[in-house]
Amino acid sequence: MRDAQGREIKYLRVSVTDRCNLRCKYCMPNGIECVEHKDILSFEEIRQIAECGAKLGITKIRLTGGEPLARKGCPQLIKLLKEIPGIEKIAMTTNGTLVRAILPQLVEAGLDEINISLDTLDAEKFAAITGQDLLPEVLLAIDAALAAGLKVKVNAVSMPDTDWKRMISLAKDKPVDVRFIELMPIGEGRRSEGRSNEELLEEIRKEFPELQTDDSVHGAGPAVYYKIPGYQGSVGLISAMHGKFCSSCNRVRLTSTGFLKTCLCYEDGTDLRQILRGKRMEMETVSGHGEGSRTGKGQSGAAGPENNELLDAMARAIYGKPAEHCFEQPDQITEAHGMSAIGG
Ligand code: SAM
Ligand code: SF4
Secondary structure, eight states: OBOTTOOBOOEEEEEOOSOOSOOOTTTOTTOOOOOOGGGSOOHHHHHHHHHHHHHTTOOEEEEESSOGGGSTTHHHHHHHHHTSTTOOEEEEEEOSTTHHHHHHHHHHHTOOEEEEEOOOSOHHHHHHHHSSOOHHHHHHHHHHHHHTTOEEEEEEEEOTTOOHHHHHHHHHHSSOEEEEEEOOSSGGGGGSOOOOHHHHHHHHHHHOTTOEEEOSOOOSSOOEEEEOTTOSSOEEEEOTTTSOOGGGOOEEEEOTTSEEESOTTSOOEEEHHHHHHHHHHHHHHHHTOOOOOSSOGGGGGGGSTTOOHHHHHHHHHHHTOOSSOOTTSGGGOOOOSOHHHHTO
16 A cells, blocks of 8 residues: 555564574664563464555565564464465565574475675674674575575675675675665664765775666665676665665564554554454453463454454554654654664
8 A cells, every 4th residue: 555655565574573692782782671472463463464464565574573583483474474365475584593493494484585684704793793603603594595595685784894895795606685784773773883875885886996786676675786797696785874765665564562663763653462452352252252372363353354443553554654764863763662672
């Protein structure tokens, strides 16, 4: 569907958990106060929301977090989502440390694309950024995902000391796009120092004067791509701060607790969990035999064809999506949660 600005909203990012096994310094260096399990959406609840999303025009879903693979059963969720008519693509954004053990099940379930977050190829720096000595595992995960036939992108948050030349070398040797993301003033990101992609692009151009703009479509996102002749993958710049792309924004986000967020910058959106669970309680009262389990399929009436409350709430929230973010005026940011809670 289109929002009030006329933007077509086709892409839903789903945070399946706010938990993570890493402690990235710009994200959750000291961990977070995790949401209780009972407050997290069940897979069935996520499926119901995704089904309504598909009815409203969502075609692509990305699982993220926290670390999505820190939650058990992601293949099961992917399978549920892949079965929804209209959902064409399922992607995942992960730190890569838990990928290899579960990769065959993820692929079998229908995962199409994987974005692996990796800020450095230096083992010591990796440990300093993430709190864990796991660079070799992430590199093995990239190779394993490529070997399994997945489309792979590597995302690096651009920092003043990012060794971008070394990061770009990944795209030379492997068919992966290496993308640099500008740090956003969300959560801990407010206390970290990022770097402008404009500045980075200037440096890349100096080093590679033969750099060409790559107009081919690489996905549904806002990255601008460049090609270095002879490199297998492209270089992408995601310039949320210095290249505001709000006018072409096509996404909304679902937090792990079921809040449909329409912009990273603000708390705008709607509490879908309340609708799902409120409705279920009502149904249980009427039927007189409440179900104990949060995950059972028998509870799926809340988003059934006869029930439009969820659909209406989502449609209203999407229609009212803010026109643009206000990262350049930090005093106007109303989002108080960190990136791990809102799904990056
Ligand atoms: N744990 C997974 C991962 O790291 O890929 C998924 C969640 S993480 C919040 C999603 C992405 O957000 C990662 O690429 C991470 O580097 C990025 N990120 C976290 N905080 C950020 C910030 N303040 N600004 C820009 N990107 C950020
Ligand atoms: Fe975890 Fe991802 Fe946040 Fe790093 S960026 S702490 S991997 S959620």
